[in-house]
Every structure is written in C-alpha cells, then in structure tokens.
Amino acid sequence: PRSNLHLFLHQYYSKGQDPYLPILKRTGNNIKIDGLALFHNEKFVDEIPNDKLFFFKVLSDQYTNGSHRLVLPESKEQAGIKSISSSRKFKLISTNPCKIEISIRIEGFITEYTGNKITQKTINEAEKTFEEEINKETLALFEQFKEHNIDPLGIGNEIESRSRNFKIDEWRDNIPDLQIDVKSKAIITETGVID
Numbered sequence: 452p453r454s455n456l457h458l459f460l461h462q463y464y465s466k467g468q469d470p471y472l473p474i475l476k477r478t479g480n481n482i483k484i485d486g487l488a489l490f491h492n493e494k495f496v497d498e499i500p501n502d503k504l505f506f507f508k509v510l511s512d513q514y515t516n517g518s519h520r521l522v523l524p525e526s527k528e529q530a531g532i533k534s535i536s537s538s539r540k541f542k543l544i545s546t547n548p549c550k551i552e553i554s555i556r557i558e559g560f561i562t563e564y565t566g567n568k569i570t571q572k573t574i575n576e577a578e579k580t581f582e583e584e585i586n587k588e589t590l591a592l593f594e595q596f597k598e599h600n601i602d603p604l605g606i607g608n609e610i611e612s613r614s615r616n617f618k619i620d621e622w623r624d625n626i627p628d629l630q631i632d633v634k635s636k637a638i639i640t641e642t643g644v645i646d
Contacts, residue, residue, distance in 0.1 A: 452511040466619045467607025496599045506588040509537050523576050530577050531563030543613040550630040560641040574639045581637035589633050
C-alpha cells in the first residue's frame with residue numbers, strides 16, 4: 452500500500468488509525484518489500500507477510516495493475532488474473548455495537564490457465580473462488596487487527612466521519628468488539644488466453 456512520511460505521520464497522530472510501514476529486505480544489491488509492519492502508537496506489534504499484502508491493499512485503497520493466482524476447487528486448475536483493479540466502500544451499520552459493511556469490487560482478466568479451454572463455467576468458478584478468497588482473507592486480517600487492538604485501515608476515522616455520536620476517544624476500547632461484514636464482487640471482464 453502507498454506510504455510516505457506525510458501519510459505515516461498522519462496515521463501516527465490520528466486517533467482513528469494506526470500507522471504501518473513496508474518491511475524492506477536487502478538481497479545482494481537489491482532491496483525488496485518483504486511484508487508490512489503494523490504499529491500500535493510507536494511500537495511494532497505485528498506484520499503482514501507478502502502473500503497476504505494483496506488483501507490488505509484491497510482493503511486500504513484502490514488497487515490497479517495487480518495480479519493474483521487462484522486454484523479453482525472444482526477443476527483443480529490454476530488461473531492467473533491480471534490487470535486487477537479494485538474499489539471498496541465502507542458502510543456504517545451501527546455505532547453501538549460498532550458494525551460496518553465493506554463492499555469490495557474487483558475486476559480483472561484471466562491471462563494464464565492450466566486447463567484446456569476457458570469456458571463461461573470456468574469464468575464463473577474463478578469469480579466465485581476469488582470472492583470467497585477475498586472474504587476469507589480480509590476477515591482473517593480483521594481478526595489479526597482486533598487481536599492486537601490496532602486499526603491500520605482507519606476504520607475509526609471512517610466511523611467518526613459518518614456518525615455524530617461516535618466518540619473517537621473511546622475507539623480503542625471498541626476495536627475488539629467491532630463487527631465486520633465483507634461483501635465482495637469479482638468480475639472477470641475478458642480472457643487474455645488464446646485458445
């Protein structure tokens with residue numbers, strides 16, 4: 452996810468969000484991102500490994516030009532989805548208890564497929580599998596955040612902007628009780644695989 456000094460300081464001083472930074476690893480003369488460090492105030496409390504960064508990025512801001520690999524459960528074939536673009540919306544359901552709904556919309560096209568031919572059934576299976584994976588992995592991230600009582604996504608700020616009677620000073624006490632409903636919609640717009 453996008454990060455710079457200005458964004459980090461905004462997150463650090465915000466009552467409704469916790470900061471995060473990329474974990475950098477040096478291999479030879481190259482530097483690569485090796486995960487995401489999550490902070491509670493100035494203390495490093497947890498990390499998100501590289502293989503889960505896709506799901507954090509989908510939650511944190513718009514995602515463009517990404518790629519993701521799926522294993523289709525029925526056929527056991529693999530599909531590579533590229534040029535992924537995503538958007539997400541927060542909807543406040545209630546403040547007592549805090550409950551939000553997050554709608555995620557993802558579009559992309561299949562560029563690689565290990566099976567013989569991509570049919571409409573294959574596309575439907577890829578969309579359904581992608582949606583289930585997004586729901587499962589994003590909810591797992593939220594459980595990780597609740598366990599450490601952190602809010603790297605700025606949900607406290609989102610709730611405060613939508614509710615007059617929300618007390619941002621009490622947000623930390625409410626994070627473990629936060630109820631989240633994730634609704635994802637995956638759309639495969641085309642296939643880039645030549646039959």
